[in-house]
Amino acid sequence: MADAPRTTPPASAATESAATDDSPLVVADSLSKVYPGARSGLRRRPPVRAVEDVSLAVKRGETLALVGESGCGKTTTGRLLLRLEEPSGGTVHYAGLDVGRLRGQGRRAFRRRAQIIFQDPFGSLNPRLTVGSALREVLAVHSLARGSAAEARTGELLELVGLDASAARRYPHEFSGGQRQRIGVARALAVEPEFIVADEPVSALDVSVQAQVLNLFQDLQRRLDLTYLFVAHDLAAVRQVSDRVAVMYMGRIIELASAEELYGHPLHPYTRALLDAVPTLRRAGRRLPLAGEAAGAASLEGGCPFYPRCPRSDKDEECRAAVPALDLKRPGHYARCVKVGPR
Numbered sequence: 356m357a358d359a360p361r362t363t364p365p366a367s368a369a370t371e372s373a374a375t376d377d378s379p380l381v382v383a384d385s386l387s388k389v390y391p392g393a394r395s396g397l398r399r400r401p402p403v404r405a406v407e408d409v410s411l412a413v414k415r416g417e418t419l420a421l422v423g424e425s426g427c428g429k430t431t432t433g434r435l436l437l438r439l440e441e442p443s444g445g446t447v448h449y450a451g452l453d454v455g456r457l458r459g460q461g462r463r464a465f466r467r468r469a470q471i472i473f474q475d476p477f478g479s480l481n482p483r484l485t486v487g488s489a490l491r492e493v494l495a496v497h498s499l500a501r502g503s504a505a506e507a508r509t510g511e512l513l514e515l516v517g518l519d520a521s522a523a524r525r526y527p528h529e530f531s532g533g534q535r536q537r538i539g540v541a542r543a544l545a546v547e548p549e550f551i552v553a554d555e556p557v558s559a560l561d562v563s564v565q566a567q568v569l570n571l572f573q574d575l576q577r578r579l580d581l582t583y584l585f586v587a588h589d590l591a592a593v594r595q596v597s598d599r600v601a602v603m604y605m606g607r608i609i610e611l612a613s614a615e616e617l618y619g620h621p622l623h624p625y626t627r628a629l630l631d632a633v634p635t636l637r638r639a640g641r642r643l644p645l646a647g648e649a650a651g652a653a654s655l656e657g658g659c660p661f662y663p664r665c666p667r668s669d670k671d672e673e674c675r676a677a678v679p680a681l682d683l684k685r686p687g688h689y690a691r692c693v694k695v696g697p698r
Contacts, residue, residue, distance in 0.1 A: 378451070379412035380550055380582050381436055381469075386410070386445035387606075388431050405431045407606035409445070410681075413550070418576065418583040420597035420614070422590060422629070428606040429586045430474075433552040436584065437469050438462075449550070467497055470543040474555040476535035480527040486513070486538055487523030493545040512541040517571060533564035537571065544575070552584045557592055569596055590633050594618055602626045605660040608681060612688040622690040625661050659693075 386409040392400035406428045413419045421429045434440040436447055438454050447454040449465060457465050473479035481489060490509045494500045500508045510520030516537040527535055536556060543551055553572065557565040573596060575581060587593050593600060593614070600617045602610040602625065610623040621627045658675035659665070665674065671694075679691045 380415045380450060381413040381584070382448040383412075383432075383436060384410050384446050384448070386432065386435055386447065387443045388428075388435060388440060389443040404606055406435065406442075409603075409606070409608055411601055411608060411611070413582055413584055414598075415549075415582055416576075416580055417598040418572075418585050418596050420585045420587060420593040420600045421603055422587055422593055422600060423603035424629075425588065427603045429588075429603055430554055432603070433471070433554055433584055433586050437471055437552055438465075439471070463497075467546040468548055469550045469552075470546065470548040471552045471554060472536075472539050472543050472556050474558060476532060476539045476559070477527060479539055480535065480542075482527055485524055485526055486530075489538075490523070490542060490545055493542055497546050499546065508545075512545055513538075515544065515575070516541045517567075531564075532560050533568060536560065536568055540568075540571065540575070544579070548581070550582045550584075552586065554586045555588070556585075558587070558589065565592060572596055590629060602629070607660060607678070607691065608689075609661065609691040610689065611681070612685075616685070616688050620685065620688070622684055622688065622695045623661075623692050624665050624694075626690075659691075 386406055387404070388406040390403040390405060392402050394400075409428075409432055411419070421432060423429055431440060435442050436454075438447070438457075442455070449469060452461070452465075454465060480486075484492070487506075487509050490512055491500075491505045494505045494508060499505075506523075509523050513520050513522050518534065518537055518541070522530070522534075522538075527538070530538065539556075556572070557568050560568060569592060572583070572585075576583065583596075585593065585596055597614045599611065599613050601608050602617075602623065604625050610617065610621070610626045612620075617626065618630070621630055658677065659679055662674045673693050679693050681689050681691045684690045684695050
């Protein structure tokens with residue numbers, strides 16, 4: 356795939372080899388999600404295209420980071436991969452199986468293999484249940500353990516995420532934000548999953564606590580051979596934990612590369628602007644300005660969605676003519692920009 360002068364999005368090639376041992380664990384092909392517009396009086400607002408033609412593949416044992424501004428479709432994409440949202444178009448394959456066709460026991464088995472860690476650790480926990488009750492409930496629903504076996508497994512899970520087994524007797528409000536996020540991780544791990552969507556798991560935490568939770572994610576990945584889709588807007592955090600990074604803008608993947616390649620050689624002007632906006636990652640040289648908001652580009656039809664904010668477009672008609680394809684620009688490095696040529 357990386358040797359072709361021009362290529363379709365990486366997920367397309369991955370689908371063809373879904374049965375091989377080294378194939379990706381999760382493959383999304385041309386995913387889209389359209390929400391109907393809200394009604395205002397007698398009028399209905401235009402539909403919201405939250406995700407548009409997203410194709411990506413998550414390799415076994417890797418962390419693929421999905422980054423971008425708030426409202427760009429990151430969380431919706433993660434939920435589509437887990438079938439917590441039904442796509443308006445496209446498919447998701449998990450270990451070669453079409454997730455959209457799973458029913459009954461097949462769907463139940465998929466729920467065990469793929470889990471999510473939510474952004475708000477407090478909002479995702481039932482305040483009326485002790486931590487132990489919440490974890491035992493998961494074990495009971497999936498018929499994994501009951502009685503004394505469930506008690507023992509609950510203690511193991513809490514110790515696995517760096518908490519004492521005695522925490523099982525306490526309620527969510529008795530813990531700090533970082534501790535609650537660890538409990539959320541323990542709940543996701545209770546069913547022994549292979550794939551976890553981590554939806555902004557450290558955005559609500561203090562910086563010092565963020566580092567502890569990120570270290571926990573990396574340690575668990577090594578010990579349990581987990582595969583992550585790490586949804587975030589914090590590029591500093593993404594750099595620490597990710598193997599590859601997909602940058603999203605207005606529902607589309609606009610750049611995809613290894614973390615080392617993307618941070619060292621960002622190609623899309625939006626990616627460069629995001630990196631320039633993070634003080635710890637700011638590079639020497641001229642910074643690319645980024646004016647306006649993504650919502651301001653919603654009225655653009657047919658052209659590059661980033662065109663109204665792009666410092667490189669110079670009112671170029673080529674940028675307005677059509678949405679650029681996600682093309683190979685460097686080995687393993689894809690970008691959706693006509694101003695960047697292959698190297």
